[in-house]
Amino acid sequence: MPDGFVTRSLDEIRFWSRIMKEHSLFLRLGFRAEDTALIDEANRFYAIFEQIESRANAFTAGADPNVIRRFNEEVHTAASNIWVFKRKVLGLILTCKLPGANNFPLLVDHVSREANYFRNRLEELNLGRLEPLPDAIIDENVFFLRIMADHAKFISHLLDPSERKLVDQANNFSHDFDQLLFQAIDLDSMRPQSQTVPLLDQFLDQNRVSVKSLRDFKKTARDLIEACRIKSIIHPLLADHVFREAERFLFIIDWFEYSLTGRPAETQAIQEH
Numbered sequence: 001m002p003d004g005f006v007t008r009s010l011d012e013i014r015f016w017s018r019i020m021k022e023h024s025l026f027l028r029l030g031f032r033a034e035d036t037a038l039i040d041e042a043n044r045f046y047a048i049f050e051q052i053e054s055r056a057n058a059f060t061a062g063a064d065p066n067v068i069r070r071f072n073e074e075v076h077t078a079a080s081n082i083w084v085f086k087r088k089v090l091g092l093i094l095t096c097k098l099p100g101a102n103n104f105p106l107l108v109d110h111v112s113r114e115a116n117y118f119r120n121r122l123e124e125l126n127l128g129r130l131e132p133l134p135d136a137i138i139d140e141n142v143f144f145l146r147i148m149a150d151h152a153k154f155i156s157h158l159l160d161p162s163e164r165k166l167v168d169q170a171n172n173f174s175h176d177f178d179q180l181l182f183q184a185i186d187l188d189s190m191r192p193q194s195q196t197v198p199l200l201d202q203f204l205d206q207n208r209v210s211v212k213s214l215r216d217f218k219k220t221a222r223d224l225i226e227a228c229r230i231k232s233i234i235h236p237l238l239a240d241h242v243f244r245e246a247e248r249f250l251f252i253i254d255w256f257e258y259s260l261t262g263r264p265a266e267t268q269a270i271q272e273h
Contacts (some may be wrong), residue, residue, distance in 0.1 A: 003061070003062075003063075003065050004138075005065050005069075005128075006059075006062075006063050006068050007061050007127065008125060009068050009069075009072050009122070009125050010056055010059055010061070010063075012118070012121050012125070012142040013052065013053075013056040013071070013072070013075055013122075014056045014057060015248060016079075016118040016121075017049045017052040017056060017075065018049075018053050019114060019118075019244075019245070020045070020078075020079065020082055020114075020115060020118065021046055021049035022052050022237060022238075023045075023082070023086070023111040023114070023115075023239050024038075024042045024046035024082070025042070025046055026107075026111075026235070026238060027042050027089060028043060028046070029102075029109070029124060029235065030101055030102040030103035030107075031098070031102075031103070032098065032100055035041050037245060038089065041085060045082050045085065046077075048082075049078065052074075052075055052078060052204050055071070059071075062239065068127055070107065071118060072122045072125060072126050073126065073213070075122055076106055076119050076122040076123060076126075079118045079119035079122065080115075080119050083112055083115035083116050083119065086108055086111055086112035086115060086199060088111070089103065089108050090105060090108040090109055090112065093105050096145050104154070105248070106148075106150060106153065106154075106194075107154060110147065110150045110154075113143075113146075114147070115150070118120075130162075133256070133259055133260065134191070134192070134195035134200060135191075135195075136256070137195075137200050137203070137204065137256050138153070138184065138195070138200075139188075140252055140256070141184050141204075141207055141253075142184045142185060144245075144248075144249040145180050145181040145184055145251070146177075146181050147245060147249075148171060148173075148177045148210075148211065148214055148245075148246065149174055149177035149178050149180075149181055149246070151214070151218070151242045151246070152170050152173035152174035152176075152177060153170075153174050154242075155173075155218075155221065155242070156170035156174060158232055158234045158238075159230070159231070159232045159234070160231035160232055160233055162231060163231055163232065166221065169217060170217075173214050173217065176210055176214075177210065177214070178208055180206070180207060184203070184207075187199070187203060197260060200260055201257070201258075204253050204256055204257050205257075208254075208257075211246060211249050212250065213242065213245055215246035215247060215250060218239070218243040218246055219243055220241050221234075221239055222236070222239035222240050225239045226239070
């Protein structure tokens, strides 16, 4: 039987190392031509996470847990370092030291939150201190609902203003996920009394409906961008990037649903999550 620690660690690293690699590219594309030191640093992180992704893909579920534990520690260091880089960039933007650059402050904060999530997840795995299911359900949803709300805002601002219908759709998703996030924060503040199976089950069901709708919107936008059928300054890889993160959230919701109620997941669950 595969080791659960190994499969869960490799799943996290395979997904998030690709995300970190792409963050490096997106940040680099947003720097000015004269920001050579920042561009070089972003390129170094791209290479680091590309190598991590390749190594993670070379491991199998039968890998030695001690080897994976050491790998987790190494990746944790890389995730911590890119988090520091992202926060440095955010500071430069907010103190007006990168005028004319094209990275939104919220986008830089967003990608730093994901780096922090990644490193915390690796630390939890290595310590064997995963949250109890009721806590994990609320915390993961608070994290990912904010990520989804951010995505809708980025899409709205990166579409050409003449794409009025798509901009309206993105703004509607932004509002929807802001409301879901506030609702999740309310549920959070009411715990542990709010952590009953019926309330958590309804919470997951409601979020799944909205995430599926946003996921489908992102897929349509990605396909239209790749076919050059709409006007935007969205990089095709960014369109696919946000689509994959919505898919990830759906996988997590389905795993939570199965763990909470025993009902089969509606989409392919993350193996051994």
